[in-house]
Amino acid sequence: MAVFDRLGSEYEQIVFGHDPDAGLRMIIAVYSTARGPALGGTRMW
Numbered sequence: 001m002a003v004f005d006r007l008g009s010e011y012e013q014i015v016f017g018h019d020p021d022a023g024l025r026m027i028i029a030v031y032s033t034a035r036g037p038a039l040g041g042t043r044m045w
Contacts, residue, residue, distance in 0.1 A: 010031070011030060012031065012033060013029070013030040014028070015028040015029075
């Protein structure tokens with residue numbers, strides 16, 4: 001299964017972004033907001 005196929009079917013909201021000048025590409029995925037607001041972590045590689 002491709003990453004983007006899985007993201008599209010399992011998450012409530014997905015935001016893609018990029019900053020070419022900084023060389024930054026990002027994906028922010030919100031799994032569920034059913035229990036209200038929450039905090040998360042960041043992974044960089």
